[in-house]
Amino acid sequence: MFQLATLVLCLIALGLSSGPVAAQTTSCEDKCATKQAKCEDKCENSKDPDTCSEKCQAAAEKCEAKCEGGGGGGGALPQYCCTPGGRFGPFPNPGIPEGGPCYANTPYGTVTGQACR
Numbered sequence: 001m002f003q004l005a006t007l008v009l010c011l012i013a014l015g016l017s018s019g020p021v022a023a024q025t026t027s028c029e030d031k032c033a034t035k036q037a038k039c040e041d042k043c044e045n046s047k048d049p050d051t052c053s054e055k056c057q058a059a060a061e062k063c064e065a066k067c068e069g070g071g072g073g074g075g076a077l078p079q080y081c082c083t084p085g086g087r088f089g090p091f092p093n094p095g096i097p098e099g100g101p102c103y104a105n106t107p108y109g110t111v112t113g114q115a116c117r
Contacts, residue, residue: 031095032063066095081111 010107018032036056066077080089081102088104088111094103103112 036060078115082116083111
Protein backbone atom coordinates (compact mmCIF):
# COMPACT_ATOMS: atom_id res chain seq x y z
CA MET A 1 0.00 0.00 0.00
CA PHE A 2 2.84 2.39 0.86
CA GLN A 3 4.40 1.80 -2.58
CA LEU A 4 1.10 2.63 -4.31
CA ALA A 5 0.80 5.88 -2.35
CA THR A 6 4.38 6.78 -3.27
CA LEU A 7 3.69 6.02 -6.94
CA VAL A 8 0.57 8.19 -6.89
CA LEU A 9 2.47 11.12 -5.36
CA CYS A 10 5.25 10.74 -7.94
CA LEU A 11 2.75 10.77 -10.80
CA ILE A 12 1.03 13.79 -9.31
CA ALA A 13 4.37 15.59 -9.04
CA LEU A 14 5.03 14.86 -12.73
CA GLY A 15 1.90 16.82 -13.58
CA LEU A 16 -0.36 14.12 -15.03
CA SER A 17 -3.45 16.26 -14.54
CA SER A 18 -6.27 17.97 -16.27
CA GLY A 19 -9.07 20.22 -15.15
CA PRO A 20 -9.80 23.84 -14.37
CA VAL A 21 -8.19 25.90 -11.64
CA ALA A 22 -11.29 25.63 -9.49
CA ALA A 23 -14.61 23.90 -9.51
CA GLN A 24 -16.94 26.26 -11.30
CA THR A 25 -20.17 25.43 -13.11
CA THR A 26 -19.91 28.54 -15.27
CA SER A 27 -16.74 29.65 -17.04
CA CYS A 28 -15.39 33.14 -16.69
CA GLU A 29 -16.16 33.87 -20.35
CA ASP A 30 -19.77 32.73 -19.84
CA LYS A 31 -20.12 35.09 -16.88
CA CYS A 32 -18.79 37.97 -19.00
CA ALA A 33 -21.25 37.18 -21.79
CA THR A 34 -24.15 37.03 -19.30
CA LYS A 35 -23.16 40.39 -17.80
CA GLN A 36 -22.93 41.92 -21.28
CA ALA A 37 -26.35 40.57 -22.27
CA LYS A 38 -27.93 42.01 -19.12
CA CYS A 39 -26.20 45.32 -19.77
CA GLU A 40 -27.44 45.39 -23.39
CA ASP A 41 -30.99 44.65 -22.20
CA LYS A 42 -30.84 47.73 -19.96
CA CYS A 43 -29.62 49.81 -22.92
CA GLU A 44 -32.85 49.24 -24.82
CA ASN A 45 -34.65 51.56 -22.38
CA SER A 46 -31.75 54.04 -22.18
CA LYS A 47 -31.97 57.63 -23.43
CA ASP A 48 -28.81 57.01 -25.51
CA PRO A 49 -28.75 53.31 -26.45
CA ASP A 50 -25.64 53.61 -28.66
CA THR A 51 -23.47 55.10 -25.91
CA CYS A 52 -24.86 52.62 -23.44
CA SER A 53 -24.06 49.74 -25.79
CA GLU A 54 -20.49 51.01 -26.25
CA LYS A 55 -20.04 51.04 -22.46
CA CYS A 56 -21.36 47.47 -22.28
CA GLN A 57 -18.89 46.37 -24.95
CA ALA A 58 -15.97 48.05 -23.17
CA ALA A 59 -16.95 46.40 -19.88
CA ALA A 60 -17.20 43.01 -21.62
CA GLU A 61 -13.72 43.40 -23.15
CA LYS A 62 -12.28 44.29 -19.75
CA CYS A 63 -14.02 41.28 -18.19
CA GLU A 64 -12.67 38.94 -20.89
CA ALA A 65 -9.14 40.32 -20.43
CA LYS A 66 -9.35 39.37 -16.75
CA CYS A 67 -10.47 35.86 -17.75
CA GLU A 68 -7.39 35.48 -19.92
CA GLY A 69 -5.12 36.50 -17.06
CA GLY A 70 -4.67 40.01 -18.39
CA GLY A 71 -5.78 43.22 -16.82
CA GLY A 72 -2.30 44.62 -16.42
CA GLY A 73 0.62 44.07 -14.14
CA GLY A 74 0.03 42.35 -10.83
CA GLY A 75 -3.70 42.17 -11.41
CA ALA A 76 -3.37 39.00 -13.50
CA LEU A 77 -5.06 35.94 -12.03
CA PRO A 78 -2.97 32.92 -11.10
CA GLN A 79 -2.98 30.12 -13.67
CA TYR A 80 -1.64 27.26 -11.51
CA CYS A 81 -2.85 25.09 -8.64
CA CYS A 82 -0.21 24.42 -5.99
CA THR A 83 -0.88 21.19 -4.11
CA PRO A 84 1.09 18.99 -1.71
CA GLY A 85 1.84 16.81 -4.76
CA GLY A 86 3.21 19.65 -6.89
CA ARG A 87 2.23 22.60 -9.07
CA PHE A 88 -0.36 21.87 -11.77
CA GLY A 89 -1.32 23.95 -14.77
CA PRO A 90 -1.46 26.32 -16.42
CA PHE A 91 -5.26 26.34 -16.41
CA PRO A 92 -7.79 28.97 -17.50
CA ASN A 93 -8.80 30.87 -14.38
CA PRO A 94 -12.53 31.59 -13.88
CA GLY A 95 -11.80 34.33 -11.32
CA ILE A 96 -10.10 32.57 -8.39
CA PRO A 97 -7.70 34.92 -6.57
CA GLU A 98 -4.19 33.87 -5.56
CA GLY A 99 -4.41 31.61 -2.50
CA GLY A 100 -8.00 30.62 -3.28
CA PRO A 101 -9.07 26.97 -3.35
CA CYS A 102 -8.39 24.94 -6.49
CA TYR A 103 -8.14 21.35 -7.61
CA ALA A 104 -6.37 19.24 -10.20
CA ASN A 105 -7.62 15.94 -11.59
CA THR A 106 -5.11 13.10 -11.88
CA PRO A 107 -5.52 9.55 -13.14
CA TYR A 108 -5.59 8.52 -9.47
CA GLY A 109 -8.04 11.06 -8.14
CA THR A 110 -8.40 14.74 -7.38
CA VAL A 111 -5.89 16.76 -5.39
CA THR A 112 -6.74 20.10 -3.79
CA GLY A 113 -4.55 23.11 -3.24
CA GLN A 114 -4.33 26.87 -3.57
CA ALA A 115 -4.30 28.99 -6.73
CA CYS A 116 -0.74 30.20 -7.36
CA ARG A 117 1.55 31.76 -10.00
